[in-house]
Amino acid sequence: MASRIKVIHAPSVIGMDENPVDAIRKKKDSSIMVAFDLVKAGEASSVVSAGNSGATLAAAIRKLGRLKNVARPGLASIFPTLKGPVVIMDVGANVECRPVHLYQFGVMASGFSRLYKVDMPRVGLLTIGEESGKGNNLVKEAYALLKKSSLNFIGNIEGRDVFQGDVDVIVCDGFVGNICLKISEGLAEVAMKMLRDEIGKSTMAKIGYLLARPAFMKFRRRVDYAEYGGAPLLGIKGTGIICHGKSSAFAIKNALLEAMEMEKININEVITRDLLVEDVGLGGGV
Numbered sequence: 001m002a003s004r005i006k007v008i009h010a011p012s013v014i015g016m017d018e019n020p021v022d023a024i025r026k027k028k029d030s031s032i033m034v035a036f037d038l039v040k041a042g043e044a045s046s047v048v049s050a051g052n053s054g055a056t057l058a059a060a061i062r063k064l065g066r067l068k069n070v071a072r073p074g075l076a077s078i079f080p081t082l083k084g085p086v087v088i089m090d091v092g093a094n095v096e097c098r099p100v101h102l103y104q105f106g107v108m109a110s111g112f113s114r115l116y117k118v119d120m121p122r123v124g125l126l127t128i129g130e131e132s133g134k135g136n137n138l139v140k141e142a143y144a145l146l147k148k149s150s151l152n153f154i155g156n157i158e159g160r161d162v163f164q165g166d167v168d169v170i171v172c173d174g175f176v177g178n179i180c181l182k183i184s185e186g187l188a189e190v191a192m193k194m195l196r197d198e199i200g201k202s203t204m205a206k207i208g209y210l211l212a213r214p215a216f217m218k219f220r221r222r223v224d225y226a227e228y229g230g231a232p233l234l235g236i237k238g239t240g241i242i243c244h245g246k247s248s249a250f251a252i253k254n255a256l257l258e259a260m261e262m263e264k265i266n267i268n269e270v271i272t273r274d275l276l277v278e279d280v281g282l283g284g285g286v
Helices: 020-026 031-040 053-064 099-116 137-148 174-199 203-223 249-264 267-281
Strands: 046-049 074-079 086-089 122-126 152-157 169-171 231-234 239-242
Touching: 020 053, 031 046, 031 053, 046 053, 046 249, 053 231, 053 239, 074 099, 074 174, 086 099, 086 174, 099 122, 099 137, 099 169, 099 231, 099 249, 099 267, 122 137, 122 174, 137 152, 174 203, 231 249, 231 267, 239 249
Parallel strands: 046 239, 086 169, 122 152, 122 169
Antiparallel strands: 074 086, 074 231, 231 239
């Protein structure tokens, strides 16, 4: 294994609280910038980072650029559901979006869902009601684009539907998606803490836990973000995965495996082809 690992010196560090744009401009020798330089030069194929997420996003777009026809790259995240994983995009890269961005998120996330052996991913648009007229103007116009496309678009879904497993892809802007992501992470942590607190209150509860421990451990794995590694940045000329700032070694390992799988399915070729097909089907210039 040691023969396959090469350490590249990067003397500067971009702090978690630094302004992303200023940081990548001033610290060209930081690990984030050096990593994307290696991808651009063909010396590496992917970047996995648990550092400043804004700086990682900015560096990826600045150094590698966007794929053809991609209006804006976006961050995808994998959520556990009752019936398997669901891909949600965008979860923070684009706080302000236009309808075309949400439409393209649906296309890119559908391509990414192939990692999970989904041939015809069901796409849902996250909003405040199932009816087609529910939501703000952004959602309504994005609905029209998604409906017109050849995607397997099933319509609007509400927040309560996210974890049901009735869709494979959920589309939303980065503002809504990031809130959804953080609420989900917080809820999982609180649920586990509440469970531990209740178990510690009585001897009978402790005995019951010991008997049911295998089931509890399986549940914990199902809701643990570390199982999914990190959030892939889709739409860039390369592969980039952004991990949680407090990622464990297990999470980083899974992010590395995720990057390898993305390379295996040629995710960027899939996205480029699918966007071209969809653009033609919608008459171009969406």
